[in-house]
Amino acid sequence: MDLLRVDDRLTDEERLVRDTARRFTAERIAPHVADWFEAGTFPARELAPELGSLGFLGMHLSGYGCPGAGAVAYGVACRELEAADSGLRSFVSVQGSLAMSAIHKFGSEEQKQEWLPRMAAGEALGCFGLTEPDHGSDPANMRTHAKREGSDWVLNGSKMWITNGSVADVAVVWARTDDGIRGFLVPRGTRGFSARDIHKKLSLRASVTSELSLSDVRVPPSAMLPEVRGLRGPLSCLSEARYGIVWGAIGAGRACYEAAVEYAGSREQFGRPIAAFQLTQRKLAEMEIALGQAGLVALHVGRLKEAGEVTPQQVSFGKLANVRAALDVARSARTVLGANGVTLEYPVIRHMTNLESVLTYEGTEEIHTLVLGEAITGVSAYR
Structure with a gap:
């Protein structure tokens, strides 16, 4: 079926990515995904190392253990993963295109070294905290804020509909400051930071979706992404x-x-x-x-x-x-x-x-x- 034979325009490398993703989803996802969907569960921790070993986590990024694949190869991988379930592709997208991408583009060298190799391998998971309960399409008016107290930053606010939220080892949290909107890396277990899963979904049930709460979350200056300011x-x-x-x-x-x-x-x-x-x-x-x-x-x-x-x-x-x-x-x-x-x-x-x-x-x-x-x-x- 593909009467236009679009895949004939793929390179050998891109076809290899396609075939690898198809085999993985046929063997590891297809036999179980309907049950995960019905139960409202997703084995993120179990699947992450396997996806990392295949090069699917941050695959379009370069260095720090990332494959540096081309945009079309990454797109083909997304296509094959979502053919299994949108929750699977969403997991990979949030890990690579949101959390890892933010660190790769805007993080310090220390932040990159600390997180990217482990995230590429699936040993550490990330989430991306932008959407809020009252501000989805209008993030410029976010209420989450960060204020300086001494040399530290103190974050307060909440984020909603965050994929991977409760399983993430680090959250990329965007907050309003006196100097504009800035990004912060908040590790799992930081005092005042919690994630609560959202239940009773009738869509993306095979996906972890959470609300993040930040109550006087104190992080050091090194937690801020230094290379970007604003939306x-x-x-x-x-x-x-x-x-x-x-x-x-x-x-x-x-x-x-x-x-x-x-x-x-x-x-x-x-x-x-x-x-x-x-x-x-x-x-x-x-x-x-x-x-x-x-x-x-x-x-x-x-x-x-x-x-x-x-x-x-x-x-x-x-x-x-x-x-x-x-x-x-x-x-x-x-x-x-x-x-x-x-x-x-x-x-x-x-x-x-x-x-x-x-x-x-x-x-x-x-x-x-x-x-x-x-x-x-x-x-x-x-x-």
Whole structure:
């Protein structure tokens, strides 16, 4: 299926990454993920060293034990991981594109040496504390703040919807200071710092999602990320994570599409497989078109990124278009499977509900629409 043969444009290295990720997910994730989803659990500590040994944690970063892979190779890995489950790709994205990326870009040499090699190996986990209970799309008005007391910094506030929060060994926490927004590294176990898991989710259930609380959390001056001030820091990390979603969403959509094609060929009604009916073929053809177009967008944005030419607006284009396409494919695939489409015996409903979260995080559908609107008109609609 891939009538446009987009993968023929991958290099040998990129195909190796693809095949490695597919084998890993087939052996370690596919047999268990429906059970994890149903139970609302994710074995982050168990999987992290395996993902690290395969080079998937911080794979697009260089040095400090990171592989330094190209943007397309990283994107292909995200696609294959999300074909298993969005929670798996989210775990890898938060570790590499958010927490590790922030330290790699803006940390001191001491911070890099302390954290990056262990995080790349999966021996230490990270999370990224930006979103707050009252400020998701508007981080400039965050309430979490840090004040100087002597030579130390004291942090107070809370962060919400933080992937990996309760399992992280270090949290990258963004806070308002008298000198602008700054990033701080808060290790697990620091007095006054706690993480509480969010339960009763109906989406991204195979993922650790937490609320972070900071009550008079005291950290030394060496905890601050020295090389960035203002929203440029966290937003540049978010752009890295959004790029992974441009690819990852295709994997989720492809898994739904493949399930629909297989089911249509075996399910008989009125004396023949439902694949023989025109309405079913139309649904499958539209899924193929949507995923083919999404694949071309991802590959193009990836090559631009490798050339150092990609813009945040192009990443927003890809995130908005590809997640929307994957969600449409999932919903259509669910109708092909009929009542069976709502059971966890098939991957469709799991991917469909996960994609509802993917549509929202790393910038909502509305925010990315307005990013494109500003690029087109030159007028900002949200400032």
